[in-house]
Amino acid sequence: MCKSPLHQCLHDLPKCEHHLHIEGSLSPSLLFRLAALNSVPLPDASIDPSFTSPQTLEDRYTRFTSLNDFLHYYFIGMSVLITSADFESLAYEYFTRAHADGALHAEIFFDPQAHTHRGVSYTTVVQGLSAAQKRAEKDFGLTSELILCFLRHMSETDADVHYQDAVSLGHFSDGTVAGIGLDSSEVGFPPEIFREVYASAKAAGIRRTAHAGEEGDSSYISRALDICQVERIDHGIRLVDNEVLLKRVAREKTLVTMCPLSNVRLRCVSKVEELPVRKFLDEGVRFSINSDDPAYFGGYILDNYCAVQEAFGLSLKEWRYIAEGAIEGSWCEEGRKKELLVKVQEWAEKYKVVA
Numbered sequence: 001m002c003k004s005p006l007h008q009c010l011h012d013l014p015k016c017e018h019h020l021h022i023e024g025s026l027s028p029s030l031l032f033r034l035a036a037l038n039s040v041p042l043p044d045a046s047i048d049p050s051f052t053s054p055q056t057l058e059d060r061y062t063r064f065t066s067l068n069d070f071l072h073y074y075f076i077g078m079s080v081l082i083t084s085a086d087f088e089s090l091a092y093e094y095f096t097r098a099h100a101d102g103a104l105h106a107e108i109f110f111d112p113q114a115h116t117h118r119g120v121s122y123t124t125v126v127q128g129l130s131a132a133q134k135r136a137e138k139d140f141g142l143t144s145e146l147i148l149c150f151l152r153h154m155s156e157t158d159a160d161v162h163y164q165d166a167v168s169l170g171h172f173s174d175g176t177v178a179g180i181g182l183d184s185s186e187v188g189f190p191p192e193i194f195r196e197v198y199a200s201a202k203a204a205g206i207r208r209t210a211h212a213g214e215e216g217d218s219s220y221i222s223r224a225l226d227i228c229q230v231e232r233i234d235h236g237i238r239l240v241d242n243e244v245l246l247k248r249v250a251r252e253k254t255l256v257t258m259c260p261l262s263n264v265r266l267r268c269v270s271k272v273e274e275l276p277v278r279k280f281l282d283e284g285v286r287f288s289i290n291s292d293d294p295a296y297f298g299g300y301i302l303d304n305y306c307a308v309q310e311a312f313g314l315s316l317k318e319w320r321y322i323a324e325g326a327i328e329g330s331w332c333e334e335g336r337k338k339e340l341l342v343k344v345q346e347w348a349e350k351y352k353v354v355a
């Protein structure tokens with residue numbers, strides 16, 4: 001448990017998670033178990049000693065030097081996921097943990113290209129994730145959405161093939177997949193590479209987000225907004241370098257999905273205190289707080305909330321603003337948003353937060 005005196009209060013605060021890579025919730029112990037079960041070879045421990053045991057892998061995760069250093073382990077890790085049942089248990093475990101942290105709604109990324117290119121079909125992945133979503137809603141009342149991410153180090157053509165697969169299966173129109181995103185190595189892979197697939201999605205009324213301004217400079221954010229017409233920005237911490245852009249994001253109520261512990265582990269900042277939380281609050285930027293890849297970055301959603309509290313000492317009124325902004329920026333139905341806003345009101349009454 002964190003040291004923050006607000007721990008219980010932050011636990012009880014109705015939370016929405018918008019930036020969670022489901023493959024990034026694969027713990028080293030599950031990784032080793034699934035590798036054995038599915039007979040997937042892991043790197044030889046004599047070449048990379050991190051793969052000696054779950055503990056040595058966990059230790060290696062505390063020493064990432066960059067986004068690419070992390071992605072190397074992330075892609076090896078997910079290679080143990082083979083069957084629909086693997087994806088279902090991975091996602092159900094994540095939902096169970098998010099529920100225990102007091103999350104009521106989660107919008108989770110998945111990376112289909114990273115699976116299809118090693119022979120696991122798009123349908124296998126989505127069947128497993130959808131089954132977990134239904135179980136989590138039934139068991140915990142936790143609602144969720146899927147966001148199909150394109151890997152920016154792969155071609156636009158390949159992204160389009162996967163987009164068209166999802167379109168032809170009716171996954172965007174029947175609600176199986178809520179929208180598209182863009183992830184993986186940022187620098188050198190600007191958003192405009194994917195302008196056409198984003199234009200198709202916009203024309204079809206499909207929701208759009210993209211990682212931008214994580215390691216890349218603020219022009220990645222403006223290009224994601226202007227060229228790909230995204231409705232959200234994932235990470236977006238480099239907004240602080242461009243005052244005009246920051247004011248625009250505040251004015252347009254674009255949701256910025258921050259991931260504090262991730263940014264520290266990947267050395268985008270040296271400590272949580274360096275993140276623009278205070279600046280975003282002062283300027284009225286709408287943002288949510290998220291875990292990104294919790295099994296790799298040392299914390300789930302509540303750990304991230306507590307880390308922000310320890311660094312910035314926010315008031316309950318400010319936490320209420322964050323919670324309401326996260327709900328308003330969610331991609332769930334309006335009816336669900338209203339229910340979630342009522343829960344924030346109840347939280348405010350319980351903790352005597354004046355409006």
Ligand SMILES: Nc1ncnc2[nH]cnc12
Pocket residue numbers: 021024067074183184185211214262292293
């Ligand atoms: N933090 C991150 N940035 C870019 N791509 C990712 N894929 C998983 N986590 C990511």
Ligand SMILES: [Zn+2]
Pocket residue numbers: 019021183211234292
């Ligand atoms: Zn991410």
